[in-house]
Amino acid sequence: MQLDESLTIECPHCHTANCVSSGRFNEAPICAGCRQGLLAGTPLALNDESFAPVIEASARPVVVDFCSSWCAPCKMFEPVFSAAAERTPAVLFARVDADANTRITSRYVIRKVPTVALFRHGQLAERVSGALPPKQFDAWLRSALA
Ligand SMILES: [Zn+2]
Numbered sequence: 001m002q003l004d005e006s007l008t009i010e011c012p013h014c015h016t017a018n019c020v021s022s023g024r025f026n027e028a029p030i031c032a033g034c035r036q037g038l039l040a041g042t043p044l045a046l047n048d049e050s051f052a053p054v055i056e057a058s059a060r061p062v063v064v065d066f067c068s069s070w071c072a073p074c075k076m077f078e079p080v081f082s083a084a085a086e087r088t089p090a091v092l093f094a095r096v097d098a099d100a101n102t103r104i105t106s107r108y109v110i111r112k113v114p115t116v117a118l119f120r121h122g123q124l125a126e127r128v129s130g131a132l133p134p135k136q137f138d139a140w141l142r143s144a145l146a
Contacts, residue, residue: 007053012042025057043085043093048103051096056122058092061145066098066105066115073131074114080134081116084141091145118144 005022009029016033029038038044043065046054055062065081067074085093098105098113108117108124116137117127126144 005053005057007050007057009038009050009054010045011036011038012044022053022057025054026059039092040089041086043082043095046094046096046101046104048101051101051104052122054094055119058119060090060092061125062092062094062119063141063144064117064119065093065095066110066113066117067095068098068113070099071113077114077131077137080132080137083134084137088141091141116140 007020007022007025009018009020010016011018011031011033013036014031014034016031018029018032018038020029020038025039028040030036031038044054046064055064063084065074065077067078081093081095085091096104098110098115104110108127110117112129114131115127115129116132118125126140128140132140
């Protein structure tokens with residue numbers, strides 16, 4: 001029997017807070033506000049509270065961009081990451097504000113931004129730091145997923 005937990009997920013399209021039960025997390029939940037897919041096409045913002053339950057509930061691998069609002073390389077990498085999210089439906093893409101969510105960054109020892117990390121079944125599998133250009137990021141993603 002799976003324990004159902006209620007996850008609060010901010011819609012990446014319209015920022016409405018949605019309540020999704022963890023048992024339904026992999027059934028392509030739709031935003032109550034804008035009716036778009038909550039977990040499709042656009043990186044999901046995660047925080048100290050939502051991070052662990054979401055990466056554990058996700059049947060798909062989760063790729064997380066740890067970034068900071070003041071960081072220029074993060075700004076450069078942002079569209080690269082978003083473009084990959086649009087064309088890689090087999091992966092759940094998420095972003096974590098590294099300054100505001102220090103429980104996660106200290107747990108995974110994130111010392112540089114941007115750092116991208118791949119989680120499978122809630123476990124950290126691969127990570128890379130620095131603003132990778134599109135081709136290099138795609139190559140990293142392919143090898144991390146292989
Ligand atoms: Zn929405």
